[in-house]
Amino acid sequence: MNTSNLFRIALRAINKNKMRAFLTMLGIIIGVASVIAMLAIGQGSKQSIETQISEMGSNMIMIMPYDANSPGGVRMGPSDVQTLENKDYEDIKNKAEYVKAVSPNATSSGQFIYENNNYPSTITGVAPAYLEIRQLNIESGYMFTDIDIAQNNKVCVVGKTIVDNLFPNGQNPVGKIIRFNSIPFEIIGVLESKGYNTMGMDQDDVVLAPYTAVQKRILSINYLRGIYCSAETEELTPKAVESITKILAANHHISDPNAYDFEIRSQEELSTMLTSTSDLMTILLACVAGISLIVGGIGIMNIMYVSVTERTKEIGLRMSVGARGGDILWQFLIEAVMISITGGLIGLLLGFFASYCLKVFANWPILIESWSVIISFFVCTAIGIFFGWYPAKKAAKLDPIEAIRYE
Amino acid sequence: MKTIIKLSDIKRDFQVGEETVHALKSVSFSIEEGQFVTIMGKSGSGKSTLLNILGCLDTPTSGTYLLDGTSVQAMNKDQRARIRNRKIGFVFQSYNLLANTTAIENVELPLMYDSTFSSEERKKRAVAALETVELGDRMLHKSNQMSGGQMQRVAIARALVNNPSVILADEATGNLDTRTSFSIMKILQQLHSEGRTIIFVTHNNEIASYCERNIVLRDGRIIEDKYNSKILSAAEALEKLPKEEEL
Numbered sequence: 001m002n003t004s005n006l007f008r009i010a011l012r013a014i015n016k017n018k019m020r021a022f023l024t025m026l027g028i029i030i031g032v033a034s035v036i037a038m039l040a041i042g043q044g045s046k047q048s049i050e051t052q053i054s055e056m057g058s059n060m061i062m063i064m065p066y067d068a069n070s071p072g073g074v075r076m077g078p079s080d081v082q083t084l085e086n087k088d089y090e091d092i093k094n095k096a097e098y099v100k101a102v103s104p105n106a107t108s109s110g111q112f113i114y115e116n117n118n119y120p121s122t123i124t125g126v127a128p129a130y131l132e133i134r135q136l137n138i139e140s141g142y143m144f145t146d147i148d149i150a151q152n153n154k155v156c157v158v159g160k161t162i163v164d165n166l167f168p169n170g171q172n173p174v175g176k177i178i179r180f181n182s183i184p185f186e187i188i189g190v191l192e193s194k195g196y197n198t199m200g201m202d203q204d205d206v207v208l209a210p211y212t213a214v215q216k217r218i219l220s221i222n223y224l225r226g227i228y229c230s231a232e233t234e235e236l237t238p239k240a241v242e243s244i245t246k247i248l249a250a251n252h253h254i255s256d257p258n259a260y261d262f263e264i265r266s267q268e269e270l271s272t273m274l275t276s277t278s279d280l281m282t283i284l285l286a287c288v289a290g291i292s293l294i295v296g297g298i299g300i301m302n303i304m305y306v307s308v309t310e311r312t313k314e315i316g317l318r319m320s321v322g323a324r325g326g327d328i329l330w331q332f333l334i335e336a337v338m339i340s341i342t343g344g345l346i347g348l349l350l351g352f353f354a355s356y357c358l359k360v361f362a363n364w365p366i367l368i369e370s371w372s373v374i375i376s377f378f379v380c381t382a383i384g385i386f387f388g389w390y391p392a393k394k395a396a397k398l399d400p401i402e403a404i405r406y407e
Numbered sequence: 408m409k410t411i412i413k414l415s416d417i418k419r420d421f422q423v424g425e426e427t428v429h430a431l432k433s434v435s436f437s438i439e440e441g442q443f444v445t446i447m448g449k450s451g452s453g454k455s456t457l458l459n460i461l462g463c464l465d466t467p468t469s470g471t472y473l474l475d476g477t478s479v480q481a482m483n484k485d486q487r488a489r490i491r492n493r494k495i496g497f498v499f500q501s502y503n504l505l506a507n508t509t510a511i512e513n514v515e516l517p518l519m520y521d522s523t524f525s526s527e528e529r530k531k532r533a534v535a536a537l538e539t540v541e542l543g544d545r546m547l548h549k550s551n552q553m554s555g556g557q558m559q560r561v562a563i564a565r566a567l568v569n570n571p572s573v574i575l576a577d578e579a580t581g582n583l584d585t586r587t588s589f590s591i592m593k594i595l596q597q598l599h600s601e602g603r604t605i606i607f608v609t610h611n612n613e614i615a616s617y618c619e620r621n622i623v624l625r626d627g628r629i630i631e632d633k634y635n636s637k638i639l640s641a642a643e644a645l646e647k648l649p650k651e652e653e654l
Contacts, residue, residue, distance in 0.1 A: 005519045005520075005522070008519070009519060012508070012512070016506070016507050016508070313503065314505060314506075316503075317499075317503045317505070317516075318516070318520075319488065320462070320464060320491060320497050321491065321492065321497065321516055321517040321520065321565070321569075322488050322489065322491045322492020322493070322517055322520040322521065322569075323488060323492075323520050324484070324485045324488040324489070324520075325484060325485070325488075326485070327488075327520060400464050401459050401464050401465060404499065404503065
């Protein structure tokens with residue numbers, strides 16, 4: 001018995017009972033469609049989180065000062081710890097491996113004033129490389145340069161929120177002088193808008209100035225609030241972190257990792273935390289959908305079982321004209337798998353359609369990954385085999401003499 | 408003349424609860440190629456058991472069975488399935504056609520289980536077999552669109568299609584009216600005249616007079632085995648019947 005004949009026999013059998021085959025398929029169709037749609041929703045929301053994180057710079061590394069004093073003493077928050085210095089920044093910039101951009105960070109909060117408008121915000125002292133690290137772009141004007149850094153120039157680049165609040169009449173802010181705690185800063189550039197991030201923070205509420213100007217002209221300090229770096233690639237982030245750690249440990253003369261007076265965080269950790277939530281949701285949704293797929297599989301088993309009983313006489317005849325037990329087994333198994341695969345394909349299309357509708361009408365982020373399609377397809381085949389096996393085995397074991405006289 | 412079937416000392420016992428039922432008690436006979444034999448007997452005489460053994464659906468408890476030179480009794484299930492596929496054609500009382508399936512697909516069925524046939528060859532053979540039973544014009548009719556006589560002729564075509572060593576007919580006219588029965592007998596006689604070996608199992612005495620040889624069973628033994636000196640023609644009998652509307 002060759003396989004093509006078996007397929008032909010199974011096809012004829014399905015063809016004879018189209019309505020029943022379709023109703024059997026319905027369970028699988030609904031199961032697969034819901035698995036596809038649920039995974040699409042889960043993957044879509046995960047992707048949108050990841051996109052937002054990568055907009056913040058997925059290969060970003062943050063170095064914060066850390067108070068390593070043992071419990072008992074007065075512990076201080078990171079902003080009051082004065083362990084990171086400009087030398088650390090210079091060394092990372094010059095010596096660290098796998099790091100492509102470094103910027104120090106010194107901040108101060110206060111009121112910005114332009115004519116009779118004012119707005120509370122934070123002035124962030126950075127190096128020009130900060131734009132690359134945070135993936136910011138200049139919309140108009142230009143970014144300050146290393147010369148401005150060297151000369152502690154009082155220039156700044158502002159975000160859209162600052163522009164909207166200080167220049168409500170739509171004047172061009174470039175070239176205007178705003179005051180921060182009565183210290184004048186000239187606006188030399190405006191940043192492209194980035195909107196709100198996943199955590200609901202306004203990414204346009206920002207004023208960037210040379211870190212030397214912030215340190216010396218506003219705060220009168222010589223330490224840093226933090227250092228931002230970006231690794232060459234996202235994959236190289238751990239190696240970059242390792243290299244930075246070595247440099248800082250050497251600079252600070254600390255050999256015990258528990259005693260480090262700095263803390264290094266990569267964006268990866270944030271991304272893992274956020275995506276794990278959406279992963280959990282995806283798994284939950286897929287499990288619920290998977291249950292409906294199993295119910296669909298039981299439907300197949302049920303129908304195949306009835307079908308074997310109903311076709312006992314036919315099985316007897318097939319055996320008497322030369323079908324072996326194996327041929328009968330394969331016939332019913334192929335029939336079950338064909339029903340489940342056809343149902344699976346229809347379900348796949350329905351799932352695509354449902355996902356598309358969610359995207360268009362409900363505006364949900366949707367992403368259909370090729371692996372979710374492949375998995376559903378294999379699960380369908382497996383369900384067909386698993387639930388088709390028992391009825392097929394029962395058919396193959398029939399005694400031809402009894403089967404052919406079965407009424 | 409070649410011996411197609413040779414049974415020697417065939418016994419078949421069934422275990423029913425505590426009791427052993429001896430369905431066949433030492434049956435021996437040979438059938439030559441081209442013979443048309445009836446096996447008769449009342450219900451319970453063991454003819455169904457004998458038919459199952461002849462048809463390789465069942466194996467004897469003891470004794471030897473040679474079918475076309477091959478020893479059958481030691482074969483396993485799959486080997487017997489294969490020999491049924493190649494050497495035996497069955498015709499059943501209740502036709503046993505696949506429901507809602509065309510005549511040609513029904514006839515093709517045995518060849519579907521023989522991988523040596525291509526689909527063209529299969530079709531060619533099925534068409535030839537249907538033409539032999541005068542159903543050349545009904546090939547695409549479905550089994551539920553046919554009369555009993557037509558269905559039985561499709562069943563005969565199905566039994567012929569694998570060019571078997573022997574055709575086993577089990578009460579093949581049992582469900583049919585007199586006229587249709589004669590037409591089926593006519594076809595079987597015609598096949599016999601072409602050299603086919605046919606074994607017809609029946610409890611109807613009348614059938615015997617249309618066959619060459621008659622074996623009678625009672626209580627699991629052969630009580631009579633004689634050749635028919637005057638074989639009646641089913642075609643003539645059909646002529647003599649009062650004219651009716653064609654089937």
